[in-house]
Amino acid sequence: MDLRTMLTSADSPGFLIGRGPELAELWDAVHRLRLGTGGVVWIEGEPGIGKSSLVAAAAHVGRELGCQVSEGVADQLAHPPLLGVLLDCLEIRPRSTDPHRARIAEFLTDRRSVLDLADAGHAAAAVEMVVALVDELCTAGPMMLLVDDVQWADDASIDVCRRLASVAAYLPLLLVLCYRPGTHRSTVRRLRAVALRRDVVRVPLGPLAPESVRDLLATLVGVPPGGGLVRLAAQAVGNPLFLRELVESLVREDLLDIGAQAEVRDSDVGVVPRSLAAALEGRLSSVPAGTVELMRTAALLGGEFAVTELAALLGRPAIDFSADLQEAVTAGILVEAGPRMRFRHPLLRQALYDGVPAALRAALHLDVARALESASVEPQRVAQHLLASGVVGDRWARRWLAEAGPVLAGWAPHLAAELLRREVDHDPGAEDVRVGLCTNLARVLIAGGEHEEAAQRVRQTLGLVVDPDDRGQLHWMLARALFSGGHNTAAVAHLHRVLAGADLPDAWRARLLASLAMFQRAGSGDLAAADATARDALRTAAVAGDAFATAYALTGLWASHSVRRQHRLALHSAEGAIEALSFLPDHVDLRAFALHGRIFSLQNLSRWTDAEAALREARDFLRTANRMDDTTAGVTAAVLLFWLGRWDDALAELDAVAQDTSTSTYRGLREGGPGRLRHGVSALIAGHRGERARAAAHLRAGFDRPVVTVADRENLDFLLVARSLAAEQDGDLRMALDHLGTLLDRRPGEMTLTHQWLPRFVRLALAVDDRSAAEAGVRACLAEAAAEQVPARAAASADRCRGLRSGDPATIRSAVAHYRASGVPVELAGTLEDLAVVLAERGDTAQARVSLHEASDLYGGFGATWDIRRAEARLRSRGVRRGVRGTRANRARHGWAALTPTERKVAMLVAAGRSTSDIAQSLFLTRRTTQTHISRILAKLGLRSRVEIAGAALREAPDGLVDR
Numbered sequence: 001m002d003l004r005t006m007l008t009s010a011d012s013p014g015f016l017i018g019r020g021p022e023l024a025e026l027w028d029a030v031h032r033l034r035l036g037t038g039g040v041v042w043i044e045g046e047p048g049i050g051k052s053s054l055v056a057a058a059a060h061v062g063r064e065l066g067c068q069v070s071e072g073v074a075d076q077l078a079h080p081p082l083l084g085v086l087l088d089c090l091e092i093r094p095r096s097t098d099p100h101r102a103r104i105a106e107f108l109t110d111r112r113s114v115l116d117l118a119d120a121g122h123a124a125a126a127v128e129m130v131v132a133l134v135d136e137l138c139t140a141g142p143m144m145l146l147v148d149d150v151q152w153a154d155d156a157s158i159d160v161c162r163r164l165a166s167v168a169a170y171l172p173l174l175l176v177l178c179y180r181p182g183t184h185r186s187t188v189r190r191l192r193a194v195a196l197r198r199d200v201v202r203v204p205l206g207p208l209a210p211e212s213v214r215d216l217l218a219t220l221v222g223v224p225p226g227g228g229l230v231r232l233a234a235q236a237v238g239n240p241l242f243l244r245e246l247v248e249s250l251v252r253e254d255l256l257d258i259g260a261q262a263e264v265r266d267s268d269v270g271v272v273p274r275s276l277a278a279a280l281e282g283r284l285s286s287v288p289a290g291t292v293e294l295m296r297t298a299a300l301l302g303g304e305f306a307v308t309e310l311a312a313l314l315g316r317p318a319i320d321f322s323a324d325l326q327e328a329v330t331a332g333i334l335v336e337a338g339p340r341m342r343f344r345h346p347l348l349r350q351a352l353y354d355g356v357p358a359a360l361r362a363a364l365h366l367d368v369a370r371a372l373e374s375a376s377v378e379p380q381r382v383a384q385h386l387l388a389s390g391v392v393g394d395r396w397a398r399r400w401l402a403e404a405g406p407v408l409a410g411w412a413p414h415l416a417a418e419l420l421r422r423e424v425d426h427d428p429g430a431e432d433v434r435v436g437l438c439t440n441l442a443r444v445l446i447a448g449g450e451h452e453e454a455a456q457r458v459r460q461t462l463g464l465v466v467d468p469d470d471r472g473q474l475h476w477m478l479a480r481a482l483f484s485g486g487h488n489t490a491a492v493a494h495l496h497r498v499l500a501g502a503d504l505p506d507a508w509r510a511r512l513l514a515s516l517a518m519f520q521r522a523g524s525g526d527l528a529a530a531d532a533t534a535r536d537a538l539r540t541a542a543v544a545g546d547a548f549a550t551a552y553a554l555t556g557l558w559a560s561h562s563v564r565r566q567h568r569l570a571l572h573s574a575e576g577a578i579e580a581l582s583f584l585p586d587h588v589d590l591r592a593f594a595l596h597g598r599i600f601s602l603q604n605l606s607r608w609t610d611a612e613a614a615l616r617e618a619r620d621f622l623r624t625a626n627r628m629d630d631t632t633a634g635v636t637a638a639v640l641l642f643w644l645g646r647w648d649d650a651l652a653e654l655d656a657v658a659q660d661t662s663t664s665t666y667r668g669l670r671e672g673g674p675g676r677l678r679h680g681v682s683a684l685i686a687g688h689r690g691e692r693a694r695a696a697a698h699l700r701a702g703f704d705r706p707v708v709t710v711a712d713r714e715n716l717d718f719l720l721v722a723r724s725l726a727a728e729q730d731g732d733l734r735m736a737l738d739h740l741g742t743l744l745d746r747r748p749g750e751m752t753l754t755h756q757w758l759p760r761f762v763r764l765a766l767a768v769d770d771r772s773a774a775e776a777g778v779r780a781c782l783a784e785a786a787a788e789q790v791p792a793r794a795a796a797s798a799d800r801c802r803g804l805r806s807g808d809p810a811t812i813r814s815a816v817a818h819y820r821a822s823g824v825p826v827e828l829a830g831t832l833e834d835l836a837v838v839l840a841e842r843g844d845t846a847q848a849r850v851s852l853h854e855a856s857d858l859y860g861g862f863g864a865t866w867d868i869r870r871a872e873a874r875l876r877s878r879g880v881r882r883g884v885r886g887t888r889a890n891r892a893r894h895g896w897a898a899l900t901p902t903e904r905k906v907a908m909l910v911a912a913g914r915s916t917s918d919i920a921q922s923l924f925l926t927r928r929t930t931q932t933h934i935s936r937i938l939a940k941l942g943l944r945s946r947v948e949i950a951g952a953a954l955r956e957a958p959d960g961l962v963d964r
Contacts, residue, residue, distance in 0.1 A: 016057055017215045017216045017219060018209060018212025019050065022203045026041065026054065026203070029041050030061050030062050030065060030067070033174040034066070034067065037169075038142075038169055038171045038174055038175075039174060040165045040168050040177065041058070042177050042179065042194065043055065043177070043203045043205065044180075044195065044205065046180065046181065047180060047331075047332050048239045048242055049205045049240065049241070050205055051180070052178070053240075054178075055071070055178050058144070058146065058176055059071050067144050068137060068142065069146070070089045070090050070091070070143070072088045072089025072148070074147065074149045074152040080157075082108065082123065083126055083160070084153075084157065085150075085153045089147060090134070090137075093105050094109060100132075100133050100136060103129070104129045104130065104133060107125070123155075126156060127159050134173065138171045142172040142174070143174070145173065145176070146178070147161060147175075147177055148178040149178060149179075150188075150191065151188050158191050161191055162190060165177075165191075179192065179195075180332065204948075207239060210238075212238075213233055214230060217229060217230070220243070222258070222262075223259070224261050224262070225262050225263075226263030228264040229250075232246070235347045236346075237347075242345060250264065284333070288327060291327040291331070291333075292352075295328055296352045296353075296355060296356060297314065298310055299349050300356070300364055301313065303342060304337055304342040304343075305341055306339065306341075306377075308375060309377055312371040313368050313372075329341075332344055333348065339915060339917075362389050362390050362391065365385045365386070366386070366391050366394065369382050369386040369389065373400060382400065382404070383416060383419055384415065386400075387418060387419055392422055392423060392426040397423075398423060398437065401419060401437065402437065405420065405440025406443060409440075409443045409447040413445070413449075414448050416444040417444045421441060424457075431464055438457055438458075439470070439474065441457055442457045442458045442461065442474075445457065451482075451486075454485075455478055455485065461474055462475075462478075468505050469505055472507075472509075472512070473508065475494070476511055479494050479495050479498075483519050483522075483523065486709075488522075488708070488709055489523070489524075491523070495512055495515060495516040495519070498512060499512055506544035507541075509544075510538075510543075511541075511546070511548065513533055513534075514533075514549055514556055518530070518556050520533060521749045524749070525750060527748060533556075534553045534554075534557050535553075535557075537553035538553045547584055548581070548584070548587050548590065550580045551580040551581045551594060554573045554574070554576045554577040555577050555593055558574045558577065558594070561573055562604070562751050564787060565604075565787035565789075565794065566787070566789050567601050567788065567789060567790075568789045569789070570601045570604075571601040571602065575598060577591075578598065581594070588622075592618065592633065596633070598618075599611050599614045599615055599618065604792060606792040606796070606822040607822075608644065609823065612644075615636070615637055615924070616924040618633060619637075620924065634653045634656055634928075637650075637653045638651075638654045639677060642681050645825035645826050645858070646902070647685050647688075647862045647863060648862075648863075648900040649902050651682065652902070652933050652936065653929050654678050656932045658678070676712075676715040677715050679702030680715075680716070683696075683698035683722035683723075684725065687726060688725070688866050689864060689866065690866045692726065692729065695725075699726065702719040703719060710748075710750050714751045714752045720739055720743060720757075724760070729866065733767050737770065740761045741761070743761070744776060744777070753793075754781075755781050755784040756793065758778075758780060758784075758797055759800045759830065759831070760830075761773070762778060762781075762801045763804060765777060766805070775805070778802055781797050784797070784798070785797070796814075796818040796827070797815070797827075799811050799815040799818070800815040803815070803834070804834055804838070807841055808838070809838045812834055812835045813835065815831045816831050830867075832854050832855035832858070833852070833867070836848045836874075837875065840875055845880050848875065848880045849880055855871055893940070894940055894942065895941065896956045898940040899937060899941075902933060903933050903936060906923070906933045908957065909922065910946050910950060916930050
């Protein structure tokens with residue numbers, strides 16, 4: 001019988017979908033038994049994961065192959081009977097026709113009244129008798145003994161299993177033990193140690209993979225599942241039992257449309273079907289009632305919660321309910337999630353949640369919000385429960401929203417906007433309450449990218465406000481909303497009107513001047529006006545003693561200095577802004593912007609190591625400010641990592657940014673830039689790696705917004721270069737040159753670092769024999785270099801451009817030396833390729849080959865397969881071939897070798913038991929980026945859980961776990 005026949009003929013075949021490797025291991029073990037070789041199979045997994053079906057499949061195959069098969073399932077009883085599971089399994093009964101079985105039954109019947117845990121002698125005798133029976137049965141032929149839910153068996157049965165496990169290899173006996181994690185009895189722990197032996201076939205059952213979930217759904221309903229059904233099924237987290245019960249409940253309640261596909265009738269259904277909820281709660285019948293009620297309360301806190309939050313809600317210390325909490329973990333309802341607890345199955349949590357009447361749920365959510373606020377839990381958690389309560393007009397809720405609004409603008413702008421809209425549009429009450437709510441609403445709308453509504457709300461509020469400070473703040477917010485919404489001219493005009501008034505406090509005058517300076521440069525490129533306005537803002541801020549205005553004005557000057565390539569002055573301005581804000585607990589966005597500016601300036605000064613240190617400092621600050629998942633920080637990191645050749649890490653940062661549903665902006669300072677940069681860097685990496693479809697998708701997304709302001713243009717460079725690369729790969733070098741030519745037209749006030757792309761431009765110009773374009777590229781690069789206060793990146797690019805134009809290897813070698821010393825492999829690789837071409841044209845083929853080898857090795861290090869092919873083609877046409885020396889093996893796509901250095905560090909920290917947040921903090925990553933790394937590790941290693949990552953890390957690099 002083959003594996004396919006076994007699968008289709010075994011009980012409940014749907015549960016065996018996606019279990020190919022596990023079935024294969026069982027198949028091999030049973031076949032070895034048929035040949036007379038015994039052993040132990042240890043099957044382990046959570047409830048409903050398919051253990052029993054796997055046992056049934058093994059038993060089915062054993063019978064088909066002529067083995068003796070004995071099956072038993074232990075009961076979850078407070079005091080299970082002595083040898084209870086084995087008596088059923090081995091059919092030990094008083095009236096058995098087998099004398100040996102009958103003697104054992106008689107012995108147990110006569111002495112059952114005195115056999116207990118204290119009667120060790122009689123229990124030991126019973127164990128010996130059962131072991132001897134199994135030994136006798138094995139003389140008749142191969143035997144399979146299968147015990148399901150062994151964790152609930154009595155101690156004597158566990159002792160028998162442990163004894164048989166030690167001798168199974170010497171008998172024609174296959175002992176299959178099925179175990180659910182979470183039991184803490186010492187006898188069970190001793191038995192579980194069997195699974196660690198080398199000769200034991202260990203079959204850990206995890207959740208089904210997404211493709212297997214789709215296959216199981218298709219099997220259960222008879223047609224492929226639709227998108228809505230797949231999304232709903234995702235709540236089962238790959239648990240096949242819950243998936244089957246979900247489908248059955250949808251069919252019972254007529255919630256499935258079955259045609260070419262099976263689709264949920266209401267694809268937005270957010271509650272568990274009633275019959276499924278009842279079935280899921282029925283699964284908790286063996287759990288103490290107090291634990292179930294505790295879990296019902298915990299379900300109000302969401303899928304994941306802190307124990308301190310549950311204690312605050314209950315108004316009790318955690319020690320009071322610790323036993324029930326531990327029982328929930330043991331029963332597999334909860335699992336640890338770092339310092340928090342998480343419901344193992346969202347469907348079960350949803351069923352518990354839906355079991356609370358809606359009116360009571362609303363009141364309880366308001367209680368939760370109050371309890372969490374009093375426990376100083378982060379504001380977005382409070383806001384989530386306040387929203388779920390549906391309560392409008394509550395005095396406490398309004399007070400909290402008025403106080404927490406500014407913080408919520410940074411944490412969860414869309415959530416805050418929904419709450420504030422509900423309050424403002426209901427009945428805001430007194431005028432001062434209305435002003436506070438409307439101001440906070442406008443603030444969060446700006447943070448969430450809803451600029452048109454923000455401007456409308458501010459205009460409405462301005463008519464209600466008399467206080468000059470409040471009016472200054474509203475004018476500042478209106479200008480930001482206008483600029484961010486693409487109305488730069490209107491924003492500048494509004495600021496001029498307001499600044500012409502006499503009733504503006506000095507602090508707000510300084511802030512509005514700083515805003516005006518930023519808009520003058522980023523909107524129209526008027527650098528002279530921006531500088532004058534920023535210096536006026538600095539003087540006014542000094543008079544007012546306003547640190548925020550000082551820092552804001554300095555960031556404006558940082559931008560002007562960067563445009564002029566005065567990178568030392570730019571760095572000084574950024575550090576001055578950071579210093580001005582260093583003693584203030586708020587203004588997180590402005591300080592983050594200044595920190596990002598410092599990273600940018602250090603890169604321009606070729607201080608790459610310092611730039612990495614500055615990135616770590618920025619991440620540390622954002623962590624302290626509870627903003628580690630700031631999207632702009634991810635894009636800033638990705639750009640830095642791109643130039644450092646750590647492309648996989650850059651993509652991990654960008655993938656994490658893509659998971660953020662909020663808009664990627666500098667919150668009014670440089671709007672929209674991170675979004676364009678995200679797609680540009682992703683497209684360029686994909687292009688260099690030859691992943692043309694992925695590059696094209698990012699190019700479409702990156703160019704889907706209009707370019708209006710100077711700030712829009714200065715974030716297009718990566719996209720333009722990626723589009724040029726795509727044209728070059730199509731063989732259209734002229735089009736590739738034209739795409740890059742856009743960069744030569746740098747507008748007034750534009751910050752774009754054209755020098756970093758001009759060597760490409762000169763190379764393409766020479767390739768199409770356009771000497772005038774090549775000369776234009778060299779002149780532009782020399783102008784950039786001349787503007788630098790100290791020779792740095794632009795100077796090195798200029799050397800490379802001049803060397804390409806004149807064919808002078810000495811000039812290009814100067815650029816090579818700069819890039820080698822500063823440690824920037826991407827620019828070094830490209831320059832070495834250009835050097836190889838120039839050397840080959842001069843007839844120095846030996847040195848050309850050396851440079852080509854080094855360039856290709858660098859390209860291979862960050863996966864630039866297209867660049868390797870291009871470099872080889874350029875040199876081949878000049879009579880130089882790489883040959884065998886220097887050839888790199890293809891980058892591994894799967895297994896430990898496929899992990900990047902960062903992914904290996906993450907894997908080691910996972911193996912050391914560190915939480916996602918701890919890993920993020922220790923590696924200066926965002927939590928989302930860390931999660932992205934973990935997901936990639938799982939995919940590359942073909943694993944399903946952090947526990948399996950730990951096992952892989954121990955196997956591959958055991959010494960790496962010494963220092964934890």
